[in-house]
Amino acid sequence: MSTTTVMKPSRRKGPISFLTILGWFTAILFFLPIAWIISTALKPKNTVLDIPPKFVFMPTFQNLVDAVSFSNTLQYFVHSAIYSFTSVFLAIFVAFLASYSFSRFKPAGTDFLMFLLLSTRFVPAAAFVIPFFQLFNVLKLKDSFLGLIIFYTMFSIPFSVWILKGFMDGVSTKFDETGMVYGASRWHIMFKVVLPQVRSGLVAAFVFNIIFVWNEFLFNFQLGGLKTYGIPVGLFTSITKGGQVDWSFVASIGTLYVMPLALVIFFFQKYLLVGLTFGTVRGEV
Amino acid sequence: MSEKVEKFESKIKSTSTARANKRMSWLLLAPVLIFFAMMNILPTIWMLGLSFYNYTLTSANGATYAGLSNYFDFVKNEQLSQSVSRTFLFLIIAIICQTFLGILIGVLFWKNDKMPGKRLALTLLFTPMVVTPIATALFWKLILDPTFGVMNYFLTSLGLSKVDFLTSSSLAFPTLIVVDTWMWTPFMALMTLAALGSVPKAELEAASVDKLPIYRQVTTVIWPHAKFILMLGILLRSIDAFKTMDLTYIMTNGGPGDRTELIALSLYRFAFKSFKLGYASAVSVFLLFIAIALTAIYLHVLNARKKAEAQA
Incomplete structure (x- = not known):
């Protein structure tokens, strides 16, 4: 690569x-x-x-400065950053364990579970909004950071498992066997032997999950509230600020939102393919 | 005698390691499985259950069992079946445009491998597809605005009359397709690049040494390798096009009338505008089945590719 x-x-x-x-x-x-x-x-x-x-x-740069200092613009960005980093970190950690298990032990039902995981990403978000909305009401998780972090962790898991399993299948089991012969523990093999070899997969999973969470609108809008909205909701509400649409304001928030993405595409271009195909297509462009 | 004992001991050892491995495998899977059960299986069951009930959030009556009536309503509802067929129309036209343009652009960049500033050029090209549809919709709203939009400025300076792209009943749907094509053509270009990259270099060189005519090169060398990734790209696009909601929600809100209302938006409206949760759940179940079917097709192509590669 x-x-x-x-x-x-x-x-x-x-x-x-x-x-x-x-x-x-x-x-x-x-x-x-x-x-x-x-x-x-x-x-x-x-x-x-x-x-x-x-x-x-x-x-x-006056418009940008105005936009950032306007009411809770800055908070939107901070919230989105919190969701992106915490939940993606959590998701990748548990996904790493799971994909090691899928890749090495191949427990019964591996294919079926992988299938289910992928299918969750193929359902329109609107289909799952209702049960989540009610679930969050019952559990009193609406408009809470904890609720949204749990949600986004779940949201990031399927993609992470797919991407990491793909990379792990490419690492020969000889490494594991050699490690076992020398008496290394499974944990040692997992984190010290296998992990360094799937680094590209980890980077791709990190970068793209962060983009997906950073971009997620519908669930943030329905499960969150004024206290917990992220930047896509910030963009959405920016057109309703005041009576007339303040296009300078909309464009400024849009610019601040889009610049990090363009930088990510520039610096992580070689992961783009793997990231947009759930790790099912690998190679360099 | 001692040999037998040794054999027996090693047998015990191997079954005990097998058991330990099994325990380990489930231990490692546990966190993901717990998340999955809590956040996917539970909501799915809830959704399935709700779809058999008459439950309107705003009405004073609680949920009443309704059997399959939500599903029958769904089949009978003309507005909904129109929105399903509109979604398919949108999906087919948009994906044909995106695939066609994407292949052209992909080939252009593939042919020019050593293009100066390629990385920056590709960054410019690929950025539209990672922008959240909310932002895309807002950006195009500004550009297409009938009074101060830059697009209408160009039209009038070409001597054409002003057009209200997003509220005209004949133009709103084509405009939606154009914006979607702007967003996703780069993705098909990316998949084309990947597909072409999956063709072994040696075969390409052999073909050019043999001076195969270009169409023969495409049909006999490139296509057998490239078709899989291209197909996966088209499938991923279909899945995403099927899910389109945010874009129409902001850009046209399904209007004018219901000219741009796609199924995901209809569903959203049933749930959060008219609060018919039972009914909306029935629609969700239908979409869930489509998603499962699409996943199966996707994995089928993926396996076909693996098999073809193993044979080669």
Whole structure:
């Protein structure tokens, strides 16, 4: 998985090829809507709705500063970060144990359980909102951090198990056997021998679960409350701030939301494939 | 004699390690199983049970047993069956567009492997698909706004008249497909890149040494390897398209009328606007079955790929 860093083929000198221009053109075309939002966020507030739109202007960071200092914007970001990191960490820990078990001991019903786990991710979220809504009411978990962290842990488990099992199946059982012969405990083998070899899987599981939790809207909206809303709900409510839609504000929150994602795509690009296919397709792009 | 004893002892040892392994395997699985039972099986049973009851949150009467009537209503309800067929129409058109464009873009980047700044270009290309649909919907609402949207500015400067994309009854649905295509074409491009990457380099080189014409290269060398990942991509897209809710919820709220109301949004409305929980649960059960069917198909393709690879 690390061939790109070893030897970079020297770039062809000479005129830029037609394919390069076409490739860059396509990439920029797809990014334009997002670029437009970022530019809207950087425009002076009174020129945002000008027709004809301003394409050249002095960028200002005032809108971003305003957006962050407005009521609970900052809290939305903090909440989303809390859910992402705590629940994904928990989920990956338990998923690591489970996928070791699935991969090495193959207990009865492994295939069926894997099937069930995957299917939970294929159901529209709206289908599960009702039972969760009632369950959370009964358990008094509505609008609580504990409830949402438990929910997001559950939400992250299926994907983590799939991705980690895929990577673990690729690690030869010879390592385990050798370890056993030398009298190492299962725990030692699991964490000191196998874990380092599935590091890519762990990174992919971390990065993509964090994105999924960071992006989750419906359950946060229905199971949470003013105290516990995350950033997607923050975006959702940003259009209803005040009477008229304050597009500078919406665009600013949108920009703050989207920038970390773009950075993640840049730095973790090689995990993108594995991350978006539940670990079922591996390889580098 | 002593040999026998040794054999016996080793037998005891192996059964005891087998037992220890079994205990270990369930111990390791326990946390995930507990989570799964609590947060998946329990809600599913609840949902199944609720679907046999008449239960409206806002009415004073509690839940009354209704047998299969929720399911019959569901079949009879014209609005709902329309929303199911609309979802399929949306899914089919959107996925055809995305696959077609995705393959083109994928091939473009594959052909130009040493493109300068490839990583940055791919970052720009791939960002739309990880943006939460809520944000996507908001962004496009601003861009497509009839009075101050930049899209209408371009239309008028081309001498065309202004268009209200999201509230026009003829344009809302196509607009939804365009936005979805913007979002997910990069995903199909990514899958195309992966699919092409799964073709062994040696076979490709052999084909070019043999000077196979390009269509023969595609049919005999590339396709047999690439078809699996491409198929998985299309399936994942189908599953996601089927789940589409947030996007329509913000962008059009299913409107105008019910022109853009897809099944997941209908379900949401039954549950949280009219509070018909029993009825909504029946719809959920239906969606659950579709999800299980799609999972089975997905795993089938995955296994077919494994088999093909094992043979090669």
